[in-house]
Amino acid sequence: MNAKQRFMAALAGAAVDRPPVAGVVTAITVSMMEAVGERWPEAHGDAQRLARLAAAAWEVGRLECIKLPFDMTVEFEALGGRVDLGSYDTLPQDTGRVYDEPVPALPLAGFLDRGRVPVVLGAIAALRRRYDTEVAIVSSIVGPFTLAAKIFGFDNLFAWIALAPEKATACLEAVASLCLRYAQAQFAAGADAILIGEAASSGDLISWKVYRDLVAPRHGELCAALAGPAILHICGKTTRHLPFIAETGAAAFSFDEKLDVAEARKYLKGRVALTGWVPTVDPLLNGTPESVYTWATRCLADGADILNAGCSLPAHVPAENLAAMVQAAHDWRG
Numbered sequence: 359m360n361a362k363q364r365f366m367a368a369l370a371g372a373a374v375d376r377p378p379v380a381g382v383v384t385a386i387t388v389s390m391m392e393a394v395g396e397r398w399p400e401a402h403g404d405a406q407r408l409a410r411l412a413a414a415a416w417e418v419g420r421l422e423c424i425k426l427p428f429d430m431t432v433e434f435e436a437l438g439g440r441v442d443l444g445s446y447d448t449l450p451q452d453t454g455r456v457y458d459e460p461v462p463a464l465p466l467a468g469f470l471d472r473g474r475v476p477v478v479l480g481a482i483a484a485l486r487r488r489y490d491t492e493v494a495i496v497s498s499i500v501g502p503f504t505l506a507a508k509i510f511g512f513d514n515l516f517a518w519i520a521l522a523p524e525k526a527t528a529c530l531e532a533v534a535s536l537c538l539r540y541a542q543a544q545f546a547a548g549a550d551a552i553l554i555g556e557a558a559s560s561g562d563l564i565s566w567k568v569y570r571d572l573v574a575p576r577h578g579e580l581c582a583a584l585a586g587p588a589i590l591h592i593c594g595k596t597t598r599h600l601p602f603i604a605e606t607g608a609a610a611f612s613f614d615e616k617l618d619v620a621e622a623r624k625y626l627k628g629r630v631a632l633t634g635w636v637p638t639v640d641p642l643l644n645g646t647p648e649s650v651y652t653w654a655t656r657c658l659a660d661g662a663d664i665l666n667a668g669c670s671l672p673a674h675v676p677a678e679n680l681a682a683m684v685q686a687a688h689d690w691r692g
Contacts, residue, residue, distance in 0.1 A: 361422040361493040362550070368631055368664050369551060369587045369609045377658060377665050379687035381421040382496055382553055382589050382612050382633060384428045384670035388447055389677045390414035398673075399443035402429065402450060405480030413485060416493050419677075420684050423494045423551075424485055427478050430500050430555055433540060434508045436473035437464060447673035455511035460518075460528040464509075464536050470543050479547045486548025496589065497549040499541045501556035502576045503564075505533045512558070519568060530576055538583055545585040551609070553589045554580065560594030562616075566602070574602040581607035589633065593669045600625040614638075614668030619660045631663040636683055643672045647682035654686035665690075 359367065365378045391397040396411040412426040429450040435441045440453045469475065478497065485495050500508065506529040507515045518525035541552045558564070559573050581588045587609035592599070597618040603611055603626070610631035613622070622632055635657055636642055641649035654665055665687045671680070 360491075361416070362489075362491055365422050365494045365664070366550060366587075369589070371609075371628065371631065371663075376690050377663055377687055378422040379420075379654075379665040379684050380423045380496075380633070381415045381419070381425055381671065382423060382610075382664070382666055383425065383555070383591055384449065385415040385419065385421050385425055385667070386411060386428055386673070387419070387671055387675050387677070387680065388673050390418045391446070393418045397446050398428070398448075399445065399450065402427065402443060403474060403477060405477045405484060408477060408481040409484040409488075412481065413489070416489075419680050421680075423496045424489065425496045425498070425553070426481055426485070427474070427498065430498075430504070430508075430557070432474050432478060433500050433505055433536065436469060436475050437509060439508070449670075452508055455514070456509045458511070458514065460510065460525050461532055462528075464532050466536055466539060469536065469539065475540070475543075479543055482544055482547040482549050494550040495548060496551045496553055497544040497547075498553035498555055499537055499544070501554045501559065501590075502530050502533050502537050502580065503573045504556050504558040505537065506530050507558045509533065516563075519564070519572070523572075526572060530572065534576055534579065537580055541580070541584055541588075549586070551587045551589055552584060553591055553612070554608070556590065556592045557594075559592045559596075559599070561596050561598055562594040566598035569599045570602045574599075574606055577603075577606040577608065591633075591669075597621050604629055610664060612666060623661050627661055632661050633664040633666050634662060635666070635668040638667050638669050638672055638675075642667055642675050642679055642683070645679060647678050650679045650682040651686050654683045655690070658686065658690045658692055 401407040401411040415421045431450045434452045589610040590608040591612035593614040612633040
């Protein structure tokens with residue numbers, strides 16, 4: 359199997375010759391930037407530069423997918439929010455909020471032509487032309503709950519969940535069509551799978567009941583409407599979310615070491631591809647190649663269908679540590 363066949367089969371729950379090793383969140387490091395001569399923040403705003411740098415995860419890091427964009431501010435910026443584009447080793451961050459109160463609908467007319475949205479779509483198309491059957495293109499959207507928190511303010515949204523749940527529901531309804539429109543445009547441009555980034559849905563921030571009642575139904579609606587497979591990413595404590603994640607229709611669930619893996623196998627194994635969960639700081643950033651290899655092998659032994667870091671790679675992960683994670687997947691004969 360080649361890289362694309364292996365990755366897409368793992369997403370579909372089909373047989374593979376070995377688990378793929380991937381980077382479905384952000385998988386770009388400073389050493390990759392140096393290798394291909396592209397860097398942040400300049401690559402965020404130019405389709406060809408974005409494509410060249412995204413491809414470094416495969417060409418340099420040998421991770422078996424190409425993931426873009428690298429940050430979670432594209433939609434926020436296109437809706438009029440202020441964004442700090444960061445530096446050569448830090449990602450863009452949104453500042454403030456766009457609205458102080460729920461709105462009945464977001465201004466979607468022309469959304470695909472605003473801000474960096476056309477840059478992302480152009481980069482996806484360029485990568486599809488170049489890599490087509492060789493390696494999978496994974497693009498991403500900010501999930502509806504996290505996007506609502508960004509647009510309306512985390513403080514507002516969490517207060518409304520507790521005190522005015524109808525306002526929280528209105529917020530998610532307002533962003534749902536935008537999430538779907540942007541994801542479908544990415545599939546049309548050439549993406550093979552979509553990552554739904556839902557950092558704000560972590561059990562560190564919301565209860566399993568809030569996830570069940572407010573967030574999971576939107577994930578289910580979104581996954582059902584998409585033209586291809588979705589990878590749901592939520593880091594942090596998500597163990598109690600698992601019964602409801604299992605019903606969303608996501609092809610894969612990307613998570614970190616805070617999740618109870620035994621519970622993940624119980625609810626998801628054979629239904630949703632377990633994706634992760636080598637810790638990003640210790641060992642990937644601060645450990646040795648030997649410790650990374652040991653951790654990666656542990657993840658595979660515990661049932662990882664797609665070997666991946668638990669979240670975004672820190673920009674200064676040593677190349678030899680990343681290579682050790684890749685080698686663990688190549689050596690695995692479980």
